[in-house]
Amino acid sequence: MSVALLETPPLVPPAGLGPYRRDDYEALPDEPRCELIFGRFQVSPSPTPLHQFLIIALSQELHRIAMAHGGLALTAPTDVVFADHSVVQPDILYFSRDQGFLHGGTLETPPDLLVEILSPSTGRRDRSEKLNLYAEFGVREYWIVDPQLRQVEILVNRAGQFVVQMPDGAIYHSAVLPEIRIDLEAFWTLVEARLA
Amino acid sequence: MSVALLETQPLGLSPDLGPYRRADYEALPDEPRCELIYGRLHLSPSPTPLHQYVVLRLWRLFDDIAKAQGGRALAAPMDVYLADHSVVQPDVLYFVPERRHRIGKTIEGAPDLLIEVLSPSTARRDRGDKSRLYAEAGVREYWIVEPRDQQIEFFVHRDEHFTLEYPDGDVYTSPLLPGVRLDLQALWREVEEQLA
Numbered sequence A: 001m002s003v004a005l006l007e008t009p010p011l012v013p014p015a016g017l018g019p020y021r022r023d024d025y026e027a028l029p030d031e032p033r034c035e036l037i038f039g040r041f042q043v044s045p046s047p048t049p050l051h052q053f054l055i056i057a058l059s060q061e062l063h064r065i066a067m068a069h070g071g072l073a074l075t076a077p078t079d080v081v082f083a084d085h086s087v088v089q090p091d092i093l094y095f096s097r098d099q100g101f102l103h104g105g106t107l108e109t110p111p112d113l114l115v116e117i118l119s120p121s122t123g124r125r126d127r128s129e130k131l132n133l134y135a136e137f138g139v140r141e142y143w144i145v146d147p148q149l150r151q152v153e154i155l156v157n158r159a160g161q162f163v164v165q166m167p168d169g170a171i172y173h174s175a176v177l178p179e180i181r182i183d184l185e186a187f188w189t190l191v192e193a194r195l196a
Numbered sequence B: 001m002s003v004a005l006l007e008t009q010p011l012g013l014s015p016d017l018g019p020y021r022r023a024d025y026e027a028l029p030d031e032p033r034c035e036l037i038y039g040r041l042h043l044s045p046s047p048t049p050l051h052q053y054v055v056l057r058l059w060r061l062f063d064d065i066a067k068a069q070g071g072r073a074l075a076a077p078m079d080v081y082l083a084d085h086s087v088v089q090p091d092v093l094y095f096v097p098e099r100r101h102r103i104g105k106t107i108e109g110a111p112d113l114l115i116e117v118l119s120p121s122t123a124r125r126d127r128g129d130k131s132r133l134y135a136e137a138g139v140r141e142y143w144i145v146e147p148r149d150q151q152i153e154f155f156v157h158r159d160e161h162f163t164l165e166y167p168d169g170d171v172y173t174s175p176l177l178p179g180v181r182l183d184l185q186a187l188w189r190e191v192e193e194q195l196a
Helices: A022-027 A049-069 A123-127 A129-136 A184-195 B022-027 B049-069 B097-102 B123-127 B129-137 B184-195
Strands: A034-037 A040-043 A072-075 A080-083 A086-088 A092-095 A113-117 A141-146 A151-158 A161-165 A171-173 A181-183 B034-037 B040-043 B072-075 B080-083 B086-088 B092-095 B113-117 B141-146 B151-158 B161-165 B171-173 B181-183
Touching: A022 A034, A034 A129, A049 A072, A049 A092, A049 A113, A049 A181, A049 A184, A086 A129, A123 A129, A123 B151, A129 A141, A129 A151, A129 A161, A151 B123, A171 A184, A181 A184, B022 B034, B034 B129, B049 B072, B049 B092, B049 B113, B049 B141, B049 B184, B080 B129, B086 B129, B092 B097, B123 B129, B123 B141, B129 B141, B129 B161, B181 B184
Parallel strands: A113 A141, B113 B141
Antiparallel strands: A034 A040, A034 A086, A072 A092, A080 A086, A092 A113, A141 A151, A151 A161, A161 B161, A171 A181, B034 B040, B034 B086, B072 B092, B080 B086, B092 B113, B141 B151, B151 B161, B171 B181
């Protein structure tokens, strides 16, 4: 099968669904790594060391919380099936309740919290098409991490739309996922110390 | 008076008010250009040609909207007095006809719509402290423009928070402000042509 792989996200999200579905996605070879978003294949670029370091550092925080509260934190490349037209690999996924996910099968429930670490080539995708997808399919919180700015944009889902949530000083305490309490300033201070 | 000017934005949000007020801001010399945000003075860097082109292009759009609607559009550097602790110079500001009177010798109170075009050194401020400040001050719509990614986020004020709105295909239409409409495809095409 010859398929169209989008390397750069379009300037504006295209109207309507693209031609591809979950079956097509599953029939693809593993490389190049890509995601199926609203029926279109989008190539995932190879990440930078800083990008990967942030995934590991932040997922550890979430893993710690998950272990204490019966949840589950995972990292990319794990397939999450949102719909027949959308199978994505978010950088970090968090479920507040582990529903036996580790016993096999695929992830077909929207995670409670998703994190995407921006790379220059995916910024537009993370902030538009993926954001639309996550809002529509009920992801309760979406964090967009900007490695250059050392900033986390926190978006909370209210009735299918994301609302900007500001941390209270250094600490972010989620209202919808009360077990999540994270000192973002300490997190970035640690990251900066490693980069110094 | 010797004052502290912040060149880089701290990692987190400002936890409390800094020491400076409107009177201190007014007593400063014109250069270096800076803004007063939650009682702290932040330096504004000199913009790049791309930044200024995008600012002017968006100002032209809003000037046309203002002419058609009877509102007013202005561009930086214009002081906007949002509180005794905060005087800012947003890149583009727009007032609907009913609030045009806020433009007098100075501008007192929140414009209806503000645009910040990101530069690497101010992006953290624009997404952090300024986003919080604009929400608190009652700015009804806030656009954050990322010229390098050719990406715009449209934040609409609802229930004291900013909610993310999406364009419908190529066109964004404001849900709150009559006549505010932006053709994204046309905007970025023009920017590319001009700067090619």
